[in-house]
Amino acid sequence: MNLVRDRTVQGLTLALGVMLIVSALVPSWIVNQLLFAFSRAIVVLGLLVLWRTRLVSFGHALYFGLGAYTVAMTSRYTGVNDAFALLGAAALLSTVVGFFVGFIIRRYRDIFFAMLNLAFSMILYGILVKTEALGSTDGFTIEQPTFAGIAFEDPSEGKLALLCLLMVVGWAVAVGVQAYLRSTLGRLTTAIGDNEIRVEYLGYSAEHAIHIKYVLSTFLAGLGGGFMALALGQVDPDSMVNWTASGELVFVTILSGPGSVAAPFIGSFVFEILRTYAFEWMPHAWQMIVGGTLLIVIFFMPGGLWGLVSGVAQRLTRRRPAAAAPGAGG
Amino acid sequence: METALTILLDGLVFSSYLFIVSLGLTIIFGVMKILNVTHGSFYAWGAYTAAFLIGLAANAGWPDWAGFAIIFFAAILVGLVLGLILERGILQFMYHRDEVLIVLATFGSFLVLEDTILLVFGVDPYFAFQPMQLLGSVELGGIARDTYGLTLIGLAAVLAVTSWLVLRRTHWGKLLSAVIFDRELAMAMGLNVSRVYIVTFVIGAMLGALGGAYIAPTVSVAPGFGVDVIVLSFAVVVIGGMGSVPGAMIGALAVGIVRALAVHKFPQFELFVIYAVMATVLVFRPEGLFAPVKARKI
Numbered sequence: 001m002n003l004v005r006d007r008t009v010q011g012l013t014l015a016l017g018v019m020l021i022v023s024a025l026v027p028s029w030i031v032n033q034l035l036f037a038f039s040r041a042i043v044v045l046g047l048l049v050l051w052r053t054r055l056v057s058f059g060h061a062l063y064f065g066l067g068a069y070t071v072a073m074t075s076r077y078t079g080v081n082d083a084f085a086l087l088g089a090a091a092l093l094s095t096v097v098g099f100f101v102g103f104i105i106r107r108y109r110d111i112f113f114a115m116l117n118l119a120f121s122m123i124l125y126g127i128l129v130k131t132e133a134l135g136s137t138d139g140f141t142i143e144q145p146t147f148a149g150i151a152f153e154d155p156s157e158g159k160l161a162l163l164c165l166l167m168v169v170g171w172a173v174a175v176g177v178q179a180y181l182r183s184t185l186g187r188l189t190t191a192i193g194d195n196e197i198r199v200e201y202l203g204y205s206a207e208h209a210i211h212i213k214y215v216l217s218t219f220l221a222g223l224g225g226g227f228m229a230l231a232l233g234q235v236d237p238d239s240m241v242n243w244t245a246s247g248e249l250v251f252v253t254i255l256s257g258p259g260s261v262a263a264p265f266i267g268s269f270v271f272e273i274l275r276t277y278a279f280e281w282m283p284h285a286w287q288m289i290v291g292g293t294l295l296i297v298i299f300f301m302p303g304g305l306w307g308l309v310s311g312v313a314q315r316l317t318r319r320r321p322a323a324a325a326p327g328a329g330g
Numbered sequence: 331m332e333t334a335l336t337i338l339l340d341g342l343v344f345s346s347y348l349f350i351v352s353l354g355l356t357i358i359f360g361v362m363k364i365l366n367v368t369h370g371s372f373y374a375w376g377a378y379t380a381a382f383l384i385g386l387a388a389n390a391g392w393p394d395w396a397g398f399a400i401i402f403f404a405a406i407l408v409g410l411v412l413g414l415i416l417e418r419g420i421l422q423f424m425y426h427r428d429e430v431l432i433v434l435a436t437f438g439s440f441l442v443l444e445d446t447i448l449l450v451f452g453v454d455p456y457f458a459f460q461p462m463q464l465l466g467s468v469e470l471g472g473i474a475r476d477t478y479g480l481t482l483i484g485l486a487a488v489l490a491v492t493s494w495l496v497l498r499r500t501h502w503g504k505l506l507s508a509v510i511f512d513r514e515l516a517m518a519m520g521l522n523v524s525r526v527y528i529v530t531f532v533i534g535a536m537l538g539a540l541g542g543a544y545i546a547p548t549v550s551v552a553p554g555f556g557v558d559v560i561v562l563s564f565a566v567v568v569i570g571g572m573g574s575v576p577g578a579m580i581g582a583l584a585v586g587i588v589r590a591l592a593v594h595k596f597p598q599f600e601l602f603v604i605y606a607v608m609a610t611v612l613v614f615r616p617e618g619l620f621a622p623v624k625a626r627k628i
Contacts, residue, residue, distance in 0.1 A: 056430045104613050110429050111365050112616050115568055119609040122561055126601030243561050247437055254434060284448045291441025295420065298435050 008178050012262060016171040023163050028156045033276065035163050035231035037269040038170050040252060043224035044264035045177055046217030047253040052181075053213065054193035055109070056253075058246050059117030062124050063094040063218045065241035067225025069128070070094070072140045072235040083145040083165060083230060090226030091219055098218025106211040109196075118243055128237040139236030142229055159231075166227050173220060174261045180216065181261070185209060251290055254297055257304020267305050336473060337590045343479050345586025346486035347545060352563040352578050353489055354537030360573025361510055361530040363429060367436040367560060368416060369538045371443035374556030375412060376539025377546040378451050380404035384458035384547070397461035401543045408543075409536025412443070417531040422524070440560075448553060455552035462547040478548060485544060486582075489537070493575050506530070510573070565608040571618030580619060 023031060043064055050057060067090035074089050075081050101120060108116050128134050144151075144158050147165065152158035180186040188209045191199050196206045229235050239245060256267025274293075278286045301308055355369045383400045416439055424432045465477035497503040508516040509526050517523050542555070566585050570577025585604050592603045611619060 054428060054430065056434070058433075108612075108616060111433060112612070114430065114433065115365075115564065116609065116612045116616075118561065118564065119568070119605050119612060122565075122605040123602060123609060126599075126603075126605055129601060130598040244557065250434065250437075284453070285445050287441040288445035291438040291444075294438030294441070295435060298431055298438065299423070 006178075006182070008260060008262065009175055012171055012174050012178075015262070015265075016167060019167055020164060023160065023167070028159065031156070031159050031163055032231070033272045034269070035159065035166060036228065037272040038163075038166050038265060039224050039227035039231050040249070040271070041224070041264040041268035042170055042173055042227065043221045043249055044252045044256060044268055045173060045261060046220030046224075047249055048256070048258055048261070048264055049177060049181070049189065049213050050217050051253055051258050052189045052193060053210065055210070055213075056114050056250055057117040057217070058114040058243060058250065059119070059121030060217065060221050060249055061241050061243070061245035062117070062121035063098060063221035064225035064228070064245065064249065065121075065124060065128070065235075065237070066094045066097060067091065067222035068229035068235045068240050069134070069225075070222070071226045071229040072142050073134075075142055075145070076140060081143060081145050082149065083147050083162065086145060086230070087169075087223060087226040090229075091223040094222025094225070095215060095219040098215050098222075102211045102214040102218070105214055106207045118246065121241065121246060122243060125237055125241045125243075128241055135235070135237075137237060139234055139240075141234045142232075144233070145230055162227075162230055166231075169223070169227075170265065173223070174265070177216070177220075178261045185212060189213065248290075251294055254294060255304055257301075257306035257308075259303055259306035259310060263304065263306035266309070270305060333594060335470075337594050338587070339470060339475065340593070341583075341587035341590030343482055343586075344590060345582045346482040347541070348562065348566050348586055349486045349579055349582035350482070350489060350544065351538065351541035351559055352566040352582060353493065353575065354534035354541070355563050356567045356570070356573055356575060356578045357493070357537070358531060358534035359567065360575075361506055362421075362425075362527055364421065364436065365429070365433045365564075365572075366534070367433060367440045368412075368443060369534075369563060370556030370560035371440050371447075372408060372412060372535045372538030372556075373542035373559050374447055375408045375443065376405050376542030377551045377555055378447055378456065378542075379408050379539075380543035381456035381458040381546045381551040382451065384460055385456060388458075388460050394460045394464040397458065397464070397547065401461070401546070402540070404543045405536050405540035408539035409532055409534075412539075413532035413535030414528070416535075417528050421531070422527075425527075440556075444554075444556065447555075453553055455550040456546075457550055458547050460547065476548075482544070490575070490579055497575065562604070565604055568608055568618055569611045571620035574618070574620040577618055577620030 019034075023034060026034075043060065047057065047060060070090040070093045071086045074086055080086065105113065105116060129137055144155060145162075146152075147161050150161075152161060181189065188199060188204055188206075191202075192206050192209060199206050199209075225240070228240070252264070252267050252271050255271060256263040274289065275286065278289050282289075297304060303311070351369075351373060354372070355366060358364055358366050358369075380401050383404055384397045387396050387400060388394075416436075420435060420439060421432070424435055462476060462478040465481070467474045467476045468480070469475075470480075497506060505516075505521060505526060508519070508521060509523055513523060516526075541559075562585075566581040567578055568581070569584055570579070570581030584607060588603050588607055589600060592599045
């Protein structure tokens, strides 16, 4: 794609180091914000992979919710309460479901892709809302987890430990997705979005590539959902599985922009901050802000926040006479 | 036997309701290829406007039957105002963009309109029971039913016949068919496509608003009113085939009857069955049961 050296991984590693130090110093409400933001960012990372192929899923709350509910149900009914086991179960279950659903989904494009995902997610929603044993409309609360057997007495320490784990996992999946996007399979991502028939003529199966992409996105959605459940300490169908939750995820994807694997983390954080202040200052205008922002991004900022940031960065580097390579990653 | 009749009647009433709310959605999709999420806003705005005006009329001492006139007035008003604002203000700049982006733009508009409702009408629920009270109830199959609910069936039938006649038997319907078949060719023939789009969108909006306005007397109109109706009408339209009026009818009947059956026999599956039917149809016939034939383009 570009011959500029890709510094994304170095950038991510640097960011991880800085964030690990910063998170130990900031007050606990910011720790919470970061927990919500980065949990969602992992899900959005998966949607970004799909969005690069011009596929939008209006149903990834299915996997998000599946991950969250796996964590809640496992800790409630089996007594297993370790964060590693719970998150592993969440990611595993949603990946398995995504793998099987993927055989059907991969044949669809455009709005049919969005709608079929929506239908599947609403099936789960329909089951959750009407089943007493699954918490019905109220959902469950989740106890504070242990970390590889270590239990934290102080809840805020537990949150901090969860955040550290989340950031390391977030770094790992971002690096993994970056490696995927730079592989041949990942480069097909954009190619399929541009012209599927040409990809088929090159000898690649578009359906196969989309299936892999889809499973990857479901894995990330389940993992992010699991983290979100632990971060919130509760699960409920309306904010996690209903179609509006899927819409929220799509919104953050569009807001972040498809430019880089780092974009979802920035976009999700902006989203959390926006939400906190909107609820404080204008409690009845939250959806209006989200909707208005979505329209502005669609009309004026096709690259999302990342496009905005990298555009400014590019302009700055161009002004310097010696600068040769723009810093925007692949 | 009596349960069967009850299920059938319940299903029929709910199907009629579904048909009314999804007709506008399918017409807009058929002509403009837009999956319109703001349909839920038209529905909610129609309901709020009707409930508000009926309340005003009742306080001013107007007779109860005026409520029916108000329902249609509210639908036309909301469709005209919101339809024009959205089509002229946002959608007309989107037609050359990706279909999925247009869906997202309507989703953004939906969110904005959702909160505008709160700003205009407040968070308290509205009740507009007068038209329903006026009609009272009748006994059918040993069970008392409110007559107002049954009039839904009549309204749905009138709308079905009218839309069929307009699409098949009038000059306007022919123009629409031309645009549906091939937008660029229609343009090349000198057809004013952008005017067709405006009129279609406004009519679709009016139908959405009518659905909300007509249902308003039977429920309490509260915030979040339009959220569920979006996926429900999507399901109906997807099952029948997006853009097809007979398809919307079949889709509404299928969803309505299946849901009524579930409500009476397996209440815990009420929501599940609707989307299970939708997913099944999509899996086997992605274009829906009655999708209009597409022109083959190279």
